[in-house]
Amino acid sequence: MAQQERAIRTRRVILEAAAAIFDERGYESTTIAEVLERAEVTKGALYFHFPSKGDLARGVLDAAVTTDGVRPQALKLQEMIDIMLLLAYRLPREPMLSAALRMAIDLQSRRQFGTAWPDWIELLTGILRDAKSRGEVLPHVDEAEIARMLVCTWTGVRVVSEGLPGGCDLPREVAVLLQILLPAVATPTVLPRIEVSAARAAHLYDDMPAWRAESARAEAVGLTH
Amino acid sequence: MAQQERAIRTRRVILEAAAAIFDERGYESTTIAEVLERAEVTKGALYFHFPSKGDLARGVLDAAVTTDGVRPQALKLQEMIDIMLLLAYRLPREPMLSAALRMAIDLQSRRQFGTAWPDWIELLTGILRDAKSRGEVLPHVDEAEIARMLVCTWTGVRVVSEGLPGGCDLPREVAVLLQILLPAVATPTVLPRIEVSAARAAHLYDDMPAWRAESARAEAVGLTH
Structure with missing residues (x-):
């Protein structure tokens, strides 16, 4: 369980690092090396969670549709x-x-x-x-x-x-x-x-x-x- | 007068060629050589009207605010x-x-x-x-x-x-x-x-x-x- 939580957290850290660079300079001009440096994780961890740069892009897009924080309302x-x-x-x-x-x-x-x-x-x-x-x-x-x-x-x-x-x-x-x-x-x-x-x-x-x-x-x- | 009209037309042809390529692939990846080829004008004509690629970009933006074709209305x-x-x-x-x-x-x-x-x-x-x-x-x-x-x-x-x-x-x-x-x-x-x-x-x-x-x-x- 603790290990699973750590894996989820690592995945999130990588995705957020990638998103930050995509946001600054666009997907095209972002390199895996930059994501590694920003996320401060090992190459092994990154490739385990995201085998390719495209998987990082898909991960970011998947996280973009969110209703987190919205409570049920009468209307x-x-x-x-x-x-x-x-x-x-x-x-x-x-x-x-x-x-x-x-x-x-x-x-x-x-x-x-x-x-x-x-x-x-x-x-x-x-x-x-x-x-x-x-x-x-x-x-x-x-x-x-x-x-x-x-x-x-x-x-x-x-x-x-x-x-x-x-x-x-x-x-x-x-x-x-x-x-x-x-x-x-x-x-x-x-x-x-x-x-x-x-x-x-x-x-x-x-x-x-x-x-x-x-x-x-x-x-x-x-x-x- | 005829010469001036021809110059205006050449300028327009160049601008439209540049716009078409900007539109397809973006400003960054467009080259002057491509604009020349698309516009079918001489290098001299292009540089006379637009000394740099940036001038082409500004020319396109200037043409983008237009009310052409809109007639006065009661309202x-x-x-x-x-x-x-x-x-x-x-x-x-x-x-x-x-x-x-x-x-x-x-x-x-x-x-x-x-x-x-x-x-x-x-x-x-x-x-x-x-x-x-x-x-x-x-x-x-x-x-x-x-x-x-x-x-x-x-x-x-x-x-x-x-x-x-x-x-x-x-x-x-x-x-x-x-x-x-x-x-x-x-x-x-x-x-x-x-x-x-x-x-x-x-x-x-x-x-x-x-x-x-x-x-x-x-x-x-x-x-x-």
Whole structure:
């Protein structure tokens, strides 16, 4: 068990080192030697977990679709908003997440490894369907179309804002976007009950250690969360 | 005069050849030799118009902010919508436009040459201010914030949709986006009078030759348009 935990930790360290370099300079120009140096692990450990550089890329992309830190809410739409707000707070702080986006918008890496966008669209479509069956979503809304639009616009806010002079306060930008889009999705009775703000994003982030501890406890006693 | 026209045409041919290669493979991996071969012009002509590869990049970016083909409308908001719809129709058809976007999302080119996004935001902010002064825009709307959001989301729709399996019908995607965003911008009396559809994008595109001919005539008799 202790050995297994160590292996999981080593794998994570390698992946985070690789993500940090992918994020800085792109997948193409990253070498295994640099990942080794940054991760401070042996060559043997690296090749055990990731036989090729491509496996590192796939590992980063797999980690990019995450709902970690999001707690169940009375409104399914609030859960969806929380997922997008929390991601906006985490992405500029976690190279693993921003490296995945960097690889998705790079033509060469995209052709080789695809992107996490279809998985994100599927995830949001499922939540929107669930929300609709509970009467939270306007009846004429096409869930897959809105999910796709949410992924497109969220990404655009990140990509463009990052390139503008003065940089980008991503949680604030994403909150503004969601405030504009939400009236096209939520029913009038549900709309005022949903909280969309940069402050909520920060709160969700601060709550992550507690969420992680609870998840670990639940897992230890065999509960799913 | 004939000589000047020929020079303008040669400059355009070179720029379009460069844009096509930037668009396919990125600015970094493009060589001047390839541009020469694609443009079928002499080395002297190329260096006369563009002393360095960087000048080609700047030339492409300069051409990326365009309202060509957009006619004055009774509603300023309709003009703004037309600019964004027409761009959605033109971009997949014109390497000059898609190369500019490709360079903007590439970290290396962006650091070197900047992007056209601030110019786009300025252009749309101006139109929104004008529209507001005519009572077309909701009073609480922050024009610069909405302009920024429009540029972010338009770009996101292009970047993500292009990477999704099944490709992308950009005018349709952009029309859906604008239909969702517009109620957050336009006053209730103006909203139903604005046409936002992929069909309108196609119509604007088909009208471009006529628009060009009229602009050329107006210019010849010294009118501004």
